[in-house]
Amino acid sequence: MASRGSATREVVQTLLVALVLALVIRAFVVESFLVDGISMEPTLHDGERLLVDKLSYRWRPPQRFDIVVFRYPLDPTRDFVKRVIGLPGETVEIRQGRVYVDGQALEEPYLAGRVPDFYPPVTVPPGHVFVLGDNRPHSDDSRSGWTVPMRDIIGRAWFVYWPPAEAGLVPHP
Template sequence: MAAKPWWRETLETVVWALVLALILRAFVVQAFWIPSGSMIPTLLPGDRVLVAKFWYHFTDPKRGQIVVFRYPVDPRRDFVKRVIGLPGETVEIRDGQVYINEEPIVEPYVQNRDFYNMSPVKVPPGEYFMMGDNRPNSQDSRFWGFVPKGFLRGPVLFRYWPPSRIGAVD
């Protein structure tokens, strides 16, 4: 058996690397860029994060997880927000305090509060209520409604840029 020419070995290696990269991006992990300040202080404009795209095939979203999802108003766009209300729960906001099933929730990640009020709404089955951490500057479920589970891309697991902020995101 004769050895393959160097150019053929190189070409095969590059092709296999591209195939593997496309499979990983499509089904396992994808990088996303944070364009706005709606998640300050947790995520800053310009941060780059990795999202586990396979995650919600095995488990349901949990309250407090930061998730990338297709924007319900324009599914060609991706948004990043925090899961606040789960299917079947009632979400209400009084003077900026979020209540789930009439109980206030603790949100240590919210440093910029507003005094927004929202009448109680019940989260439909298979949908989620999302909010940004920077409440005065976040377009979220308060304004455009619920996010279907099928729109969820996955939870944000890791920030890889900028180097000074590398680490897990919670």
């Protein structure tokens, strides 16, 4: 029969290992994120909680249409969630609500509708991405004159876990 002291020590060791594993997982693998605002509707909704995959971009760069969480370039203390539209070296423009990348119109089935919008051609700098919200009339995004440095991308939105009725993989067309 184990003594009370060794049982207590075993519980403390188990809790410490669990804590270290949780911290390592949060730092390098997956992190929780709260959607704050309506800029990604109808894909993501205000108040939803996401799991963000922090590993994917260690092996490959973000792809067009990925939904990413990143540090807001104008205030790095804030995190934003948006969709990647333009990749480094590409030219992005918006005419009559349609997005064009290198002159080719994008198909954007995730939008609830198009609104008249215009954004002059801009070339995405090396090491950056151009991002847009899915709810364009209510989104602070790259149309405001900034792009996202790759180093500021926290990860790819992967799974909605709250509220339970909305739980599931984040759609990536």
